[in-house]
Amino acid sequence: MGRPPCCDKGGVKKGPWTPEEDLVLVSYVQDHGPGNWRAVPTNTGLMRCSKSCRLRWTNYLRPGIKRGNFTDQEERLIVHLQALLGNRWAAIASYLPERTDNDIKNYWNTHLKKKLSKAAAAGAAGGGGGSGSGSGSSAGSAGADAKSGRAAAPKGQWERRLQTDIHTARQALREALALDPAAPAPSLRAKPEPEPEPLPAPGPAAGKAAAYASSAENIARLLEGWMRPGGTKASGSASRSSASAVSGGEGGSASHSATARTPEGSTGTSNCKAEDAGPSFSMLESWLLDDGMGIGHGDAGLMGMPLADPCQFF
């Protein structure tokens, strides 16, 4: 017994996701909502384990994800929350709704930890050579996709496209595949033949290839109709992440809190405009103060604040 060999099944593909796979996954989630990941590989034909599908969606394809440069405020918040919560990245991520826990974790491990330790060691000897994480250099076995030649597209490009408009993304994919002679025949079909899916409220950008690439709009708005905060379609497992536990109480609003994690949370993000992203900072403050750290001391908001120790390093 133990655990079901979710990812040990034969024929499960590993390594980087291809645009085709992304497309299939997004199409599926579009139709069925996030959740029930178990069924995803079966129903889509993706040769990925359910975990992998969930991860891909949660960390990269989900609407409302902001990628790239962390702002100074975000940075401070992360440092502060990390000091309070420890490495509970999901909980931390719940206060940065546009960021994923994986992203935050990576950022912490690569940037912040180093920054902090450097600052801490500034008084002492200093130096701190290659800390980092693994950063291996040994040749591995994965990277099957690099070999497949499809990795040519700049990282993040497809996520962005898919988040912007799935229809356009499909079209672009078809074009790309048609144009790319080096590209091997796609092993996976974005559904047998992309039967035009009825996208409830295709945004204004729909159908304009040029538009979506630069548009900041994400799939959240485009898909507003099919994903509801209540998780109607998804019927997924509701809030049970620790993040929810932390933030759930103050979420206030009925169906979803600021959780960045749960499918509903992600769905929730679809309704998350910038202004309602996450709990108010006064809430955060009170929570932080409740935490017994005695920090924040009143006036300073979380973001622009003179924080506890960690931030003195900045």
Place this chain on the structure above:
DNA sequence: AACAATATCAACCGCAAAAAT
């Protein structure tokens, strides 16, 4: 210009918790 070292980030793995049966 070529090589080496380092940094960054996407993805995987195993465990634990929660939900379902």
Place this chain on the structure above:
DNA sequence: TATTTTTGCGGTTGATATTGT
């Protein structure tokens, strides 16, 4: 209530990109 199944989390690895020599 006990057992099984599914989902979520955090740590870690490995490939690629970037920078330095």
